[in-house]
Amino acid sequence: MSRFWSYGLEGAEKMTHRLLTLVISGVVVIVFGSAVGAHLRVQETTPKADSTISDSPRHLQVWFTQSPDPAVSLLSLEGPTGDISLSETMVKDDKSLMATLPMALSSGSYIVRWRTAGNDGHTQRGEFSFTMTAAN
Numbered sequence: 001m002s003r004f005w006s007y008g009l010e011g012a013e014k015m016t017h018r019l020l021t022l023v024i025s026g027v028v029v030i031v032f033g034s035a036v037g038a039h040l041r042v043q044e045t046t047p048k049a050d051s052t053i054s055d056s057p058r059h060l061q062v063w064f065t066q067s068p069d070p071a072v073s074l075l076s077l078e079g080p081t082g083d084i085s086l087s088e089t090m091v092k093d094d095k096s097l098m099a100t101l102p103m104a105l106s107s108g109s110y111i112v113r114w115r116t117a118g119n120d121g122h123t124q125r126g127e128f129s130f131t132m133t134a135a136n
């Protein structure tokens with residue numbers, strides 16, 4: 001009886017070990033798979049992420065590593081007093097999204113949010129901030 005149980009436990013342990021190995025390799029594939037390439041990434045932004053500027057930008061632009069899908073592409077801007085309406089988001093030939101600002105920005109912190117999709121068609125979102133200071 002005790003022999004049977006110890007054998008059973010050993011089997012279960014082996015099974016658990018195999019399952020764990022499977023799960024871990026699955027995670028490795030997911031993590032490395034996405035890091036290596038399917039998704040687009042931000043390459044550059046205007047204004048620069050985390051920058052502090054005194055001249056109000058005339059437009060926002062985000063460059064990506066893949067061509068943004070126009071169907072799901074959107075830029076939005078949130079300022080100290082809420083959302084600021086932008087022009088329609090344009091998809092440019094240089095793998096960027098651009099939207100113009102209707103007016104000069106006052107001082108404060110701003111968050112630019114983007115939504116788009118790259119080659120694999122999956123919608124991705126991201127954001128970056130910048131700060132406006134009063135001109136001297």
Ligand SMILES: [Cu+2]
Nearest residue numbers: 038039120122
């Ligand atoms: Cu994807």
